Amino acid sequence: MPRQTRHSTEFSGVYFVKLANENQSFFIRYKRNGKSVEEKAGRSNEGWDAEIACLLRAERMSANDAQAGELQQDSASNAGQLWTFSKIFEKYLRLRPDLKGRENDIYRFKNYLELDFADIAPEEVTHDDVERFRHNLQNKSLKPATVRHVLELLRRLANFAVKKNYCRGLSFKLEMPKVENQKTEELTQFQLQNLLRVLEEDPDLQVSNLVRMALYTGMRRGELFELCWSDIDFHHKTITVRSAKKGQHPTIPLNEMAEKVLAEHAHVEGSSKFVFPGRAGKKRTECKRPLLRIRKNAGLPEDFRLLQGLRHVYATKLVSSGKVDLETLQSLLTQKSPLMTQRYAYLLDQRVEV
Known part of the structure; x- marks a missing residue:
């Protein structure tokens, strides 16, 4: 498509392109980091004119000058002070x-x-x-x-x-201590029944259903916070997991229990794109208080991490049932390494012994 002709205005660095119905599209030009930049400001039928576009250009140039000043200040600081x-x-x-x-x-x-x-x-x-x-x-x-x-x-x-080029770094490689973080949390059938009862009675339906989804799908805390309605395919019965590492978005089955929770939850959550939104319909970032309340009311151990723990409960129930092998479980938990899933191997041994 040929480039449309730019026409000058009375304001420096402000141009316009003629559109249909006598409308005009305004553009501004300025320098950013020494390079020329052209940016579309807006159309006349949207309320834009050359003077308003000029104000936008001045704002862009002011921000660019401030950034350059900060870089100069940092450079001077680097040369003249000790970066502790x-x-x-x-x-x-x-x-x-x-x-x-x-x-x-x-x-x-x-x-x-x-x-x-x-x-x-x-x-x-x-x-x-x-x-x-x-x-x-x-x-x-x-x-x-x-x-x-x-x-x-x-x-x-x-x-x-x-x-940031403030100073030189450490003169040696700082090795991180290895941490054995293989805690596999489990609940007895009595504890699980207590939890389900408390979830039925809890006034916060958002968090109650979030906890249910952790139990029925094994999804991680961050994955539940990221979950959008567009990620749920009720027709094909799948859930797209959006917060998986390295940009991968695997799908997991939408089982009957999870589908029931989501079907009922649709009447609770309102108009947000997120299934379990935070304030003003935005992405949830925390739910610590209601989780602590639910754990306490259910009489669960104080060191039981509710959302993380229910992910483990989901995994142990599946393996113990004999319905899945470790390879399938790895896929359901969206775990990259089979070593992470290997923590549940002892359950396979117990099934053989029985």
Whole structure:
């Protein structure tokens, strides 16, 4: 398609293209990072004119100047100051306001990293420093996973500083401690019946049905939060899992129990595209309080992680029933590695013994 002719206006960097019915489409031109950029502003039948387009151009140029100024300021800062972990962490939080796990990172830095690393730069940290720090954390009787999370944050901040060209990074490879995280949570039949009873009585239908879906499909917490009505194919009885890693979107069967929950839930959720939306119909990000309430009312153990635990309950029930093998279970759980599914192999052995 040939490029339409641009006509100049009385405003610098603002042009228009003639359309049908005497309408005009306005464009603006400006420089971004030294390169010329052309952007469509809008049409005259949408209320746009050359003067409004000029204001948009000024806004774009102002934002570009501010960004350039910040880059210059960062460059000057890099040359004239020591980038300590404290300053790196402050910058890290400011540049990533929507960071998942932000509150956890703040807690780990303030309670564990700050005392030992706040006032030194990554390049000043030695391998012995980290080993002493790791040993001190372990002496505090912290869980292995907590120690790993703290060390992972230290490494992440150092890598962030290198990526932003603030300073040099660690002079050695920071190895993460291995964590045996193979806890397979189970519920007795009595506990499961109690949970189902509490779900029937709980006033929060959104969360109650979310918990039911975790039990009936084995979907992960994040996958349930991401689930949209467009992901559910009632005709072919499948669910598309959208939050699987590396952009893959596998499908899992929509079984009879899950289908019943969703059919009834359609009258509860309203107009949001999400099946279990958060506030104002947007994607849900948390449901900790109602989950704690449900767990308490059902009399479940305090260390039972409701959504994660029900994923394991779903898996153990399937394997114990003899209806699926481990390969099929891996597919149903959308697990990339068969090693993750291998934790349920002992159930196959129990079936053979019986």
